[in-house]
Amino acid sequence: MNIKKLFILFSIILFVHTIKAQINTGINGIIVLPVPENKTTVSEISCGAGGVYYLGYTLKERLDINFEYSYLFIYSTIIYQYRISSISSNLKFFLSKKSLRPFLNFGAGYYFKRFDQPFTDKDYKERSFGIKPSIGILSETNRYKNLFINSSISYIRTFNEYPIELFSFNLGFIYYFE
Secondary structure, three states: OHHHHHHHHHHHHHHHHHOOOEEEEEEEEEEEEEOOOOHHHHHHOOEEEEEEEEEEEEEOOOEEEEEEEEEEEEEOOOOEEEEEEEEEEEEEEEOOOOOEEEEEEEEEEEEEEEEEOOOOOOEEEEEEEEEEEEEEEEEEOOOOOOEEEEEEEEEEEEEOOOOOEEEEEEEEEEEEOO
16 A cells, blocks of 8 residues: 555656646635625624645646645624634646746635534534635745745635635735755
8 A cells, every 4th residue: 555655746746847847835824704695694704814835846837736725714693603614626727937926826626514403512514526716816026036925816615505705805925945
């Protein structure tokens, strides 16, 4: 079993090296607001904030592929300890290679909703598939060579019995390793 894992890891490293991909990592702060037309989300969620952590690689300065984990703390007037976390992958296409790079992004993954149920000791947990298209701008910092400022606006939608629909505003940093 360990030989298979080592072979897969070696193959991935060799593939990334041969296509001259650049590995990157990043962290974002995120603020979310419910979509006004979705009555379920509006009744559950007032607003929220959290963090996004990701690791990915860039192909020829035009395409980023990354895997991300996000954790949101949701403010709700009726639900205590409301949390939404996600594990997803993203495909980011840059429209320019200049110092100010606008991009289009499409993400998909699993979203986990959890909160304490009122008047019981049980946690409510729900898992569902979701999408996250977004647009944004990646801009160079003048102080550090491989550090970029990432800002974007996203729409988050889950597909289940009670879907979550959120707008999110992201701001953070991406570091590209050489």
